[in-house]
Amino acid sequence: MTHHNAPNKDLPLEDTGISSISGNARKGLPFKRIILFVPVFIAIMFTGGVMGMYFQPAGLRLFYEMTGLEPGGGSNQKIAVPINTTVTEDDIKALEAGAVVALGKLIPRDGVSTIALPYGAGDARIAELPVSVGDWVETGTVLASLDNRPSLEASVEAAKAEIAVSEASLRQVQLSITASQVENEADLNRSKTNADLAQAELERTKSLFARKVVTQAQLDRAEAEAESALLDVARKVATLQRYSGSADISQADVELAKRKLHSAAIALRTAEVNLEKSVVRAPFDGTVLDLLVQPGERPSSAGLIEFGNTREMTAEMEIYQNQIGRLNIGDAVILRAEALTQELRGTLTEIGLIVGRQNIISVDPAANTDARVVTVVVTLDETSSELAANLTNLEILGYFQPAIDEASK
The missing domain is CATH 1.20.5 (Single alpha-helices involved in coiled-coils or other helix-helix interfaces)
Incomplete structure (x- = not known):
């Protein structure tokens, strides 16, 4: 008997691969x-x-x-310190010794001035910039010329010509008055001579009339001629008085000519003042720090040139309000910055009177940016000023050593 359910070992079996996968x-x-x-x-x-x-x-x-x-x-780089830090072991020692440390910046004496257009320059453009960045210039040196200068120069020439005309007119009036005065003096002398002759004729006629030689009509005519001659003398005297220095009426023409000349002189002065509006001059001795415009441009409200006296450099430092009482005028100050190859030295010369908000911020992201500070000014010595002359606005760190502490050492 055959069992169909039993596996047949003689039949080939297909490997599906399921078990192996x-x-x-x-x-x-x-x-x-x-x-x-x-x-x-x-x-x-x-x-x-x-x-x-x-x-x-x-x-x-x-x-x-x-x-x-x-x-x-294995590296020359510091590990886990803020970038561009200026705090060193010397700084820590200075703080431990009682020094006041503050942030600040280098600025020229009296700060950086922004030179603007002259008042009334209008919409003039820059025609020429005869200076360059870094040039040292003296007071009154032309820093820039404007394109309105040719028209203003023409106005000056026109005013000068008007003065020449007014001067010639005054001389003409004066010569005319002098000639008229001479002529009237001659007429007066002639009238006086005629009056003398008329008076002499009247006396002779009166003598003849007394002797019944001439008639009454001839006497009356002689009297009339004598009186007329006297009136003519009086008229000539009055006319001549018009040319005297005390007679305002006689000097009216001269006064009018003088007023015209004065008006022309004022017009010339006005034209010369307007001509100065076509140039920008250095207000004091200093260095050209930056040019804010170029020829052909119309200057904006930001100005034309940044200017300052870099031969006398200072440092504007911000002192925390709780440390300002430790400082006194005359304290020695040491200034340091990574951009400087050596230390700068100066003296505290000015202490501000207002406590304000901090403006100079450290690169440290954890720094207090809302501190209350007092601004002080440190004047650098001559050597340090030369080193800092080309580093306006450089951020520095200042170490103030109070004079009392130095004296105790």
Whole structure:
């Protein structure tokens, strides 16, 4: 009897591969899980290393002591310190010794001036800039010329011509008056002579009339001629008085000519003043720090040139309000900055009277940016001024050593 349910070993069997795949999959699962933990392990190790170098816990410091290693021993760069820091061991020692340390900046004496257009220059453009950045100029030196200068020069020439015309008119009036005066003097002399002759004729006629030689009509005519001659003399005298220095009426023409000349002189002065509006001059001796415009441009409200006396440099420092009482005029100050090859020295010459908000901010992101400070001015000595002449607005760190502390040393 044949059993159909029994497996037939003589029949070929097909391998589907299901059992082998599942077996390989089960064997590969632990390895893939390990791979997933590798990035996490690296991140944890990196974070721990950075935190260890920055905070340096007691265990890490003990390890360094035992091995003789030190952080950053294989590099010239400092580890875990702020970028561009200016705090050194000397700074810490200075603070411990009682010095006042403050941030500040280098500025020329009296600060940086922004040179603007002259009043009334209007919409004039820059025609010429005869100076360059870094030039030292004296008071009154032309820093810039404007394109309105040709028209203003023409106005000056026109005013000069008007003065010449007014002067000629005055001379003409004066000569005319002089000639008229001479002529009237001659007429007066002639009238006086005629009056003398008429009076003599009247006396002779009266004598003849008394002897009945001439008639009454002839006497009356002689009297009339004598009286007329006297009136003519009086008229000539009155006319001549018009040319005297005390007669306002006689000098009316001269006065009018003088007023016209004075008006022309005022017009010339006005034209010359307007001509000065076509140039920009240095208000004091100083250095051209920056050019804010170029030829052909119309200057804005920001001005034309930044200007300052860099031969006498100062430092504007901001002192915390709780430290200002430790400073006195005359205190010695040492100034340092990474851009300087050597220290600068100066003397405290001015202490502000107003407590204000801090304007000079340190690069340290943890710095207090809302501190209350008093601004003081440090005047640099001659050598330090030369070193700082080309470093306007450089941020510096100042060390104030009160004079009392120096005297105790």
